[in-house]
Amino acid sequence: MNERAPGVQPDESDESSLPIEFLKKYFLEQGNEGIEQISLLNASEVPLRFQNQLRVLNDERVYALTVAVVPDVLWEKNQPSESSAENNVVLVKQEYWKGNDEINWLSHELAHCLRYLNDPKVYQQDSEEPAFVDIQGDTYPNNKVEEYAFSRQFESLIA
Numbered sequence: 186m187n188e189r190a191p192g193v194q195p196d197e198s199d200e201s202s203l204p205i206e207f208l209k210k211y212f213l214e215q216g217n218e219g220i221e222q223i224s225l226l227n228a229s230e231v232p233l234r235f236q237n238q239l240r241v242l243n244d245e246r247v248y249a250l251t252v253a254v255v256p257d258v259l260w261e262k263n264q265p266s267e268s269s270a271e272n273n274v275v276l277v278k279q280e281y282w283k284g285n286d287e288i289n290w291l292s293h294e295l296a297h298c299l300r301y302l303n304d305p306k307v308y309q310q311d312s313e314e315p316a317f318v319d320i321q322g323d324t325y326p327n328n329k330v331e332e333y334a335f336s337r338q339f340e341s342l343i344a
C-alpha cells in the first residue's frame with residue numbers, strides 16, 4: 186500500500202531545508218498541525234523594530250538565517266527564544282515576537298548561529314568549555330558559546 190507522500194520533500198543536501206527538517210523533528214509530537222502553525226521568515230524580513238539588532242551584529246550572513254515564530258501553544262520553554270545553531274534557525278515564542286524584544290534576545294540567538302557558522306567544531310568544544318572557571322556547576326549557561334552570545338547581545342543593547 187502506498188503511503189501518502191509528505192507535502193514537503195526538501196533536498197537533504199540543500200542548506201535551506203535544514204530549518205524545516207529540524208522543526209519537523211522538534212515538534213514531532215505536535216504533529217503536522219503543529220508545524221503548519223509556525224511562521225518561518227528569513228532574518229532579512231524581520232519587522233523594522235528588530236532590524237537594529239541584526240545591523241549591530243555586523244555580519245551579512247545573518248540575513249540568510251531563518252526565524253521561526255512558534256505559536257504559544259507549542260512553546261514549552263521558560264525563556265522566550267532559543268536557537269538551533271547547527272540548523273541555521275532561531276525560534277521565538279509568538280507572544281514575545283509581537284512585542285519589542287527590549288532585552289534583544291533575537292541578537293543573542295542569531296549570534297549563536299553566526300558563531301556556529303564560523304566553525305562548527307569549535308562551537309561544539311566551546312559549548313562544553315566553562316566561561317568562568319571560578320563558577321561551579323553546569324556548563325550551561327556557563328560556557329564560551331553563551332559568553333559570546335551574551336556579549337553580542339550586550340553590544341546590541343548599548344548600541
Ligand SMILES: [Zn+2]
Pocket residue numbers: 293297331334
Ligand atoms: Zn544562548
